[in-house]
Amino acid sequence: GENVEQHPSTLSVQEGDSAVIKCTYSDSASNYFPWYKQELGKRPQLIIDIRSNVGEKKDQRIAVTLNKTAKHFSLHITETQPEDSAVYFCAASIGGSYIPTFGRGTSLIVHP
Amino acid sequence: EAEVAQSPRYKITEKSQAVAFWCDPISGHATLYWYRQILGQGPELLVQFQDESVVDDSQLPKDRFSAERLKGVDSTLKIQPAELGDSAMYLCASSFGEEKGVHGYTFGSGTRLTVV
Numbered sequence: 001g002e003n004v005e006q007h008p009s010t011l012s013v014q015e016g017d018s019a020v021i022k023c024t025y026s027d028s029a030s031n032y033f034p035w036y037k038q039e040l041g042k043r044p045q046l047i048i049d050i051r052s053n054v055g056e057k058k059d060q061r062i063a064v065t066l067n068k069t070a071k072h073f074s075l076h077i078t079e080t081q082p083e084d085s086a087v088y089f090c091a092a093s094i095g096g097s098y099i100p101t102f103g104r105g106t107s108l109i110v111h112p
Numbered sequence: 113e114a115e116v117a118q119s120p121r122y123k124i125t126e127k128s129q130a131v132a133f134w135c136d137p138i139s140g141h142a143t144l145y146w147y148r149q150i151l152g153q154g155p156e157l158l159v160q161f162q163d164e165s166v167v168d169d170s171q172l173p174k175d176r177f178s179a180e181r182l183k184g185v186d187s188t189l190k191i192q193p194a195e196l197g198d199s200a201m202y203l204c205a206s207s208f209g210e211e212k213g214v215h216g217y218t219f220g221s222g223t224r225l226t227v228v
Contacts, residue, residue, distance in 0.1 A: 004154075034217075043203065043219040044155065089154045099145075099168070100217075102154030 002027040002094050006103030014111050019077045021106045023090035026071065032093035033066060033073050034100055039086045047088075048075075080110045114138040116220035118204050124226045130192035133223045136185070137206030143167075145217070146179055146189050147203040155203055161187060194227045201225075 003026040013019050025033075034049035050057045050064045050073065057064050061080075066073040073092075077084055087107050091100030117136040125131045137144050142163050147155035158177065159169040164184035172179065176195070181187040191198055201224050205217040 006154075043221050045219070046217060091154070099157065099160065102156070104153050 002030060002092055002101040004090060004092050004101050004103040006090050006106055008106060009104065010107045010109070012109045012111065013080055015080060015082060017080055019080050019084070019108055019110075021075045021088055021090065021108070022072060023074070023092070023103050024070075024072045025092035025101075027092065027095060028068075028071065029095045030092040031096060032098045032100070033064070034091050035064060035075050036089045036091065036102075037086045038089065038105075044089060077108075080108075082110050082112050084108060085110045114218070116204055116206050116218050118202075118220035118223055120223055121221065122224045122226075124228060125194050127196055127227050128193040130190065131194050131225065132188055132190045133202050133204075133225075135187045135189070135204030135220060137187075137204070138218055141206035141208055141218075142184075143207045144181060144187050145205045145207075146187070147205060147219075149201040149203055149222070151200070158189070191225075194225075196227050199225055199227045 006023045011019055031052040035047050036044035037047045038044040048059050048062050048064055050066050055066055061078045063076045087105045089105050090103045094101055119134050144161040146158045148158055149155040158172045159179045160167040161181045164181050177191055179189045201222045203222045204220040207217050
């Protein structure tokens, strides 16, 4: 089955700095890579996703990159704000389906 | 904004008791998923429904867990008997399904289960 590793487990930055979260996956057939943000006590919410035929995708301050050869993908958040503080989960689809296997999460703390 | 409804929000039960969770997906979403999220970890898929049919329940501990979606709309997840290790957040998610080309999930707010 799919195995998704996510690093770091905790990331602390100052407001305005950039934050980068990295994930690796094991299944070369994975073709869909969503990222979810989960605030304390709330549901995970999809913030951005990328498909295997695209190397990079950007949405305002958030960007994702995908390296299929190396089987790793990353989330980049620029100009971080305190409201970006949350747990971020990467995920990779199981085989050719779009069902995600989640990483263990990264707790991002943005200090004002 | 349409939401996935889940109830109850919190549940405390004694070990060996039965417990049930309910989920009502977004209208029109054919695919429904139950996930378990242990504190400090990512969600783990328990079961996937396509309409009323189970598509994948390979990770569901079938000796104590059961799930149904009888009319292809709302769904119930049951645990009997509950064990201490079942304490977790149980999340329901739904989507239109792969055949419609929309892949993002919408999660419900979850049911926080504590087994004592």
